[in-house]
Structure formats: structure tokens, C-alpha cells
Amino acid sequence: MKRSLKKITALGMAAAMAFSLAGCGSNNGNETTTTGGSQAAPSTAASGAETQGASTEGESAGDPVTLKITWWGGQGRHDYTQKMLDAYTASHPNVTFEAMPSGWDGYFDKLATQAASGSMPDIVQMDYLYITTYAKNNSLADLQQFVDDGTIDTSKIDKNLLNTGNIDGKLNGLVLSSSYLSVGYNPEVLAEAGVEEPTGSWTWDDFVKTAETVKEKTDKYGMAGGPVDDTNLFNYWVRQHGESLFSEDKKAIGYTDDKLCADFIQMWADLMAKGAAPNPDEYAAIQTLGEEGRPVVTGEGAMLTEWNNYATKVSKTNDKLKMVTPPMAVGSDTKGLWMKPGMFFSVAETSKVKKEAAEFIDWFINSEEANDIMMAERGTPVSSEIRDYMVSSGKLSDQQAAMFKGVEDALALCGETPDPDPVGMSEVNESFKNAAYSAFYGQVSPEDAAAKFRKDADAILSRNN
Incomplete structure (x- = not known):
């Protein structure tokens, strides 16, 4: 590099x-x-x-x-x-x-x-x-x-x-x-499902339970975003576990155990299987609706992963959305979040x-x-x-003021900002999405998908850096 x-x-x-x-x-x-x-x-x-x-x-x-x-x-x-x-x-x-x-x-x-x-x-x-x-x-x-x-x-x-x-x-x-990475949520949908609004100390178990409860109680998506559109959310997951997404020289994947990736893919595959998150075909249809037509905005879904300014961006359509920092890994005190x-x-x-x-x-x-x-x-x-x-x-709206305050709160959870993405990052993102989708469609196991991602990403990174 x-x-x-x-x-x-x-x-x-x-x-x-x-x-x-x-x-x-x-x-x-x-x-x-x-x-x-x-x-x-x-x-x-x-x-x-x-x-x-x-x-x-x-x-x-x-x-x-x-x-x-x-x-x-x-x-x-x-x-x-x-x-x-x-x-x-x-x-x-x-x-x-x-x-x-x-x-x-x-x-x-x-x-x-x-x-x-x-x-x-x-x-x-x-x-x-x-x-x-x-x-x-x-x-x-x-x-x-x-x-x-x-x-x-x-x-x-x-x-x-x-x-x-x-x-x-x-x-x-x-x-x-x-x-910084955040979870945007519709408080009215959570209230309809009888679920409390999340706080900055919530865990991935809390997140999964919330998504499943929303589906069970309202028949709406608990989580209506695209978890593998790119590697940002996965990078957060990796950092929470004390690992790095890339090696120091940016020529290979940085973590050593593919179980880290397989567990991430399995969590989302399980939510999709239960209807708590859209499968790839359903998500493709959601993407055609535009930013302000997403289920979380229209009240047809409870949560999505986004950047912290999302609620402000769509406030003209729905000024009730809120943002919270992403779930924390159980038992981990590693600061996986970062200011991007x-x-x-x-x-x-x-x-x-x-x-x-x-x-x-x-x-x-x-x-x-x-x-x-x-x-x-x-x-x-x-x-x-x-x-x-x-x-x-x-001059700030309530949502903008909340966004500014959220930055100060998030700083306590932020670790060091990672290096800029390596050359070939768009290809790495695509290989991650393709590997995860193959598991979501049931074509391969999450373990095989994780191994495929490593093989493809290593080849891309070594070729470009």
C-alpha cells in the first residue's frame, strides 16, 4: 500500500x-x-x-x-x-x-x-x-x-x-x-409491538429479539435494511471482537477465524428465514422505493442500519424517526464504533x-x-x-439537535478511525455481498460463504495493494 x-x-x-x-x-x-x-x-x-x-x-x-x-x-x-x-x-x-x-x-x-x-x-x-x-x-x-x-x-x-x-x-x-454507524428506528412501530426503544447499551441479542418480536406482533419487518450492502456493519462486528477487517499491509483479510464472518451471516440468515428481515429479493424491491419510501419511514418496518444523519435526511417525510448506536457484543468492552x-x-x-x-x-x-x-x-x-x-x-430541528447530541454520546463508544479503504474496496464489498447472498438463498452454508469471501477478498486485495 x-x-x-x-x-x-x-x-x-x-x-x-x-x-x-x-x-x-x-x-x-x-x-x-x-x-x-x-x-x-x-x-x-x-x-x-x-x-x-x-x-x-x-x-x-x-x-x-x-x-x-x-x-x-x-x-x-x-x-x-x-x-x-x-x-x-x-x-x-x-x-x-x-x-x-x-x-x-x-x-x-x-x-x-x-x-x-x-x-x-x-x-x-x-x-x-x-x-x-x-x-x-x-x-x-x-x-x-x-x-x-x-x-x-x-x-x-x-x-x-x-x-x-x-x-x-x-x-x-x-x-x-x-x-458513524447507527440503527434508525420507528418508535411508533416498536410501540405497536410492545417493545421498548433501544438504548446505547443494547446488545445483539436485544436487537434480534426486538426484530423477531416486531414480526410476531405486527407482521412487519423488524429490521428492514440491507446488512451486506457493503462491509461497514461487518467491519463494526469484527472490531467489536477485537479484530481487524484487513491486514496491516491491506493485502489480505485481517481476522484469522472465519467463524467471525460465518456467525454474522448466520444471524441475518436466521432473521430472514423468520421473515423478520427482508430476503434478497424483498430487499431489491425495497431499494426501488427510494430513501424516503423505506419501510422504516412509512411505518412498515421497525429498524434499519444507516449512518447517524439518516433521520435528518428523511425528516420531511417522517419527523418521528430516531437513531441509536449499533448493538454491542455481549461480554466485549472493545470499542468497535468509529467516527467515519x-x-x-x-x-x-x-x-x-x-x-x-x-x-x-x-x-x-x-x-x-x-x-x-x-x-x-x-x-x-x-x-x-x-x-x-x-x-x-x-436553528436546528429536534432531529438535528438529537444528531448533534448523539455525536457526543457516540464518542465514548468510538475507537480509532480505521485507515481509508484499500484499493479494490468496491470489489471487496461486492464479493462480501455475493458470498452472503449465496448463504441467504440457501445455496451454501454460512461457513462456506465465509471461506469464499476470504478467498475472493484476499485475491482482490493482494492484486490491488
């Missing part, structure tokens, strides 16, 4: 990324291109560091700059992000944006193609799942220079969280928000306006104006100063 790839390999690597990310789906015409920013009269009120044109050496401050920016999300995120771009242009009238929003499906397919052709946007919303791949491909600029010269203020960001964007000694991503970077902003290595991009990122993270518009939709702000401001502002 420590070796550096030469730039000459960039085209081939990006092509490989496009192949490995094919499971994310196609763009399906979701991308739009707009130009944000009104041409307001120049203002003498400075906001952050002076803007300097980086595309031509010797340009004076205030020269016109266009920043190309891309991100994924739903329409709500697209709308408020455009408002943020407009607000930035209002205070920086020489800066306009070429915005390229997209849905999650197809986002990284297109980004891989752009990386291969050297045409990545200046500012790229980046995910923890893929940042290592793009960093290794030399597609992302090192932002440390802009931290060192004061362009980006990181003094209010937890150092452990900040370092999640550091790949092999280069700050290839500036973390925008923090999140919600997402990053990265700057393309090919960008000619890196300084201006860095100035915008600093504003996005550290300004009250930006966060008043964003309202924590991308996750809990990483700046402790901004978190304090938002709590004291009185």
Missing part, C-alpha cells in the same frame, strides 16, 4: 477504476450543468484569504475565476448547494462556478473516466470508499500546502478525523463531516485554480453563512466551533 504509482499508469488505473465501479450503476442522465453565482459589484469586505488567479502566473487578485465542482446527492442537496455557490459568488464576485451535480449511481463511473482523460472538475466530492484509489492514481492534489499557508483553517477539526484524508503522507481530501468521515472535498491534481478551490473549501467548512444554508445535511460539521454555533443558534 505504501508504494507510489507513477503518473504514466494513470490511464490504465482509471480504466480499472471504471471497471471495478461498474456496480454503482450508470449516470442515467442525472447530471446537470449550471453556472452559479450572481455578478455582484466588487466588495471591499474580505472573506478569508485573498483570491489569486492560479491559472496564469502573475495574475492579480480578483481576476475572474471559474471553479468546476461536482458532488453526488438528491435534489435537496443539489438545491441548497447551488444556494451556497451563489452566496459565495456574492461575496467573491470574481468567482463563478460550473456545477455538475449527480446522483450516487454513476458518479464514480464518470469520475473514473474524467480521471483517465485529465478532465476532473477542480473540486470533487470524494468518498472514503474511493479516496485511496484516486490518491494512488495521482488524481488528487495535496492540500497540506494550503493548510500550512493558512488558506484552509483546520484548527477546529479533530486531528484523527482530519487525518482520514491523509493518504501516504499527502492530504488528498479535506473531511467535510463526520458520521462523511465525505471529503478533494481538488484535482490537474486543476489550474487550486488556491481558489482551497479558499472555497475553507469557507464551506468554517463559515457560519455556509452552514446556515447546509444545515448539517451532509452530516455533523467537522469544525467544533461551527457545531457550537449551530447548537446555540436555535
Whole structure:
């Protein structure tokens, strides 16, 4: 993992990324291109560091700059992000944006193609799942220079969280928000089943019993999410048992006993067999309903595993959902939970306006104006100063306030944030899902599925790292 790839390999690597990310789906015409920013009269009120044109050496401050920016999300995120771009242009009238929003499906397919052709946007919303791949491909600029010269203020960001964007000694991503694995639940469904709401001290036995009771008493799903969409929940399970999902060199699976994986798969297979959790076919149908049409939101299910900002994201449809930390392993005092970077902003290595991009990122993270518009939709702000401001502002909804408080409670259960996902992670996730599904369909035993996952994952990891 420590070796550096030469730039000459960039085209081939990006092509490989496009192949490995094919499971994310196609763009399906979701991308739009707009130009944000009104041409307001120049203002003498400075906001952050002076803007300097980086595309031509010797340009004076205030020269016109266009920043190309891309991100994924739903329409709500697209709308408020455009408002943020407009607000930035209002205070920086020489800066306009070429915005390229997209849905999650197809986002990284297109980004891989752009990386291969050297045409990545200046500012790229980046995910923890893929940042290592793009960093290794030399597609992302090192932002440390802009931290060192004061362009980006990181003094209010937890150092452990900040370092999640550091790949092999280069700050290839500036973390925008923090999140952690949670269980979202519908309190009305639990009440209908006569089940008490979970607390942060609940166990996996409590979780299973709750799911089964909901099914028995209401004939609704006790747990209506996808436990093997990726390896995040399994990683939590592994860490709870004092093990690591990956070896230190990221070339193989880190835990030694496949029983750890087999037990995880068996637990979910049992819930599916009892109808307490959707089987793969039922879950595929649920996925077509969209985020706000999930059973937990509509009252047809009790629980799902998600990131801690889920209740806030769907609050316009159901403002009664609550979040709780995931179940704990019986008899274990190991801190399996971790603070995950919600997402990053990265700057393309090919960008000619890196300084201006860095100035915008600093504003996005550290300004009250930006966060008043964003309202924590991308996750809990990483700046402790901004978190304090938002709590004291009185602008947060009840669910947002609960999310902020939940972060403080969860910190007591969090261990060290793991390294960024290794190269080939999308393939590892797919192999995990395929192995688990083969057991859920009854084609193989959980033990055989666990062994198959190890064999496939080891091959993927050794080939890519």
C-alpha cells in the first residue's frame, strides 16, 4: 500500500477504476450543468484569504475565476448547494462556478473516466470508499500546502478525523463531516409491538429479539435494511471482537477465524428465514422505493442500519424517526464504533485554480453563512466551533439537535478511525455481498460463504495493494 504509482499508469488505473465501479450503476442522465453565482459589484469586505488567479502566473487578485465542482446527492442537496455557490459568488464576485451535480449511481463511473482523460472538475466530492484509489492514481492534489499557508483553517477539526484524508503522507481530501454507524428506528412501530426503544447499551441479542418480536406482533419487518450492502456493519462486528477487517499491509483479510464472518451471516440468515428481515429479493424491491419510501419511514418496518444523519435526511417525510448506536457484543468492552468521515472535498491534481478551490473549501467548512444554508445535511460539521454555533443558534430541528447530541454520546463508544479503504474496496464489498447472498438463498452454508469471501477478498486485495 505504501508504494507510489507513477503518473504514466494513470490511464490504465482509471480504466480499472471504471471497471471495478461498474456496480454503482450508470449516470442515467442525472447530471446537470449550471453556472452559479450572481455578478455582484466588487466588495471591499474580505472573506478569508485573498483570491489569486492560479491559472496564469502573475495574475492579480480578483481576476475572474471559474471553479468546476461536482458532488453526488438528491435534489435537496443539489438545491441548497447551488444556494451556497451563489452566496459565495456574492461575496467573491470574481468567482463563478460550473456545477455538475449527480446522483450516487454513476458518479464514480464518470469520475473514473474524467480521471483517465485529465478532465476532473477542480473540486470533487470524494468518498472514503474511493479516496485511496484516486490518491494512488495521482488524481488528487495535496492540500497540506494550503493548510500550512493558512488558506484552509483546520484548527477546529479533530486531528484523527482530519487525518482520514491523509493518504501516504499527502492530504488528498479535506473531511467535510463526520458520521458513524447507527440503527434508525420507528418508535411508533416498536410501540405497536410492545417493545421498548433501544438504548446505547443494547446488545445483539436485544436487537434480534426486538426484530423477531416486531414480526410476531405486527407482521412487519423488524429490521428492514440491507446488512451486506457493503462491509461497514461487518467491519463494526469484527472490531467489536477485537479484530481487524484487513491486514496491516491491506493485502489480505485481517481476522484469522472465519467463524467471525460465518456467525454474522448466520444471524441475518436466521432473521430472514423468520421473515423478520427482508430476503434478497424483498430487499431489491425495497431499494426501488427510494430513501424516503423505506419501510422504516412509512411505518412498515421497525429498524434499519444507516449512518447517524439518516433521520435528518428523511425528516420531511417522517419527523418521528430516531437513531441509536449499533448493538454491542455481549461480554466485549472493545470499542468497535468509529467516527467515519462523511465525505471529503478533494481538488484535482490537474486543476489550474487550486488556491481558489482551497479558499472555497475553507469557507464551506468554517463559515457560519455556509452552514446556515447546509444545515448539517451532509452530516455533523467537522469544525467544533461551527457545531457550537449551530447548537446555540436555535436553528436546528429536534432531529438535528438529537444528531448533534448523539455525536457526543457516540464518542465514548468510538475507537480509532480505521485507515481509508484499500484499493479494490468496491470489489471487496461486492464479493462480501455475493458470498452472503449465496448463504441467504440457501445455496451454501454460512461457513462456506465465509471461506469464499476470504478467498475472493484476499485475491482482490493482494492484486490491488
